[in-house]
Amino acid sequence: MHAYVYRSQRKADTYVFLAERDGFERLPESLRMQLAPLQFVFDLALTPTRSLARANPAEVRENLATRGFHLQFPPTLGTDPMHEDWGTDA
Template identity: 35%
Template sequence: MMCSIYKSAKKPDTYLYVPFDTDFEDLPEGLMSVWGEPELVMHLDLAKREQLALVDINELKSKLDEEGYYLQMPPSQEELAQLIKGK
């Protein structure tokens, strides 16, 4: 599955994952109103990945199939501490 990753112009460290061929008109209006103008970061082939750095790949695939998007919020201070410790 190919997906596209966009970063938010309004929300730092917030990313939106969508299937590659997604039309932003199909996404929830509320999401797009708080999101701002999306800026493309990259396209990613999830079939060639077993894991991602900050996102559970199975949860990502499930959300893309069920909801048509996945919103990655910035990690909390506790989550950052755990990442640094390698947990």
């Protein structure tokens, strides 16, 4: 399976994977309006052995097969970074 990856220029660190190059009609209109404009970043082959930095490749393949698109949102911080020990006495 092949995926075409686009970056939202409106929402930071938000990416759209499409099953078809420039297949924006697969995105619901409301979602398209929230994320547009979308800039093409790269295309990749989603093989069963492929790993992705922030997404489960099996989930991406499933979403592409059933919906024609997959959304990758920015990572969320699991903990508050202000509660870490920064090695200071302050």
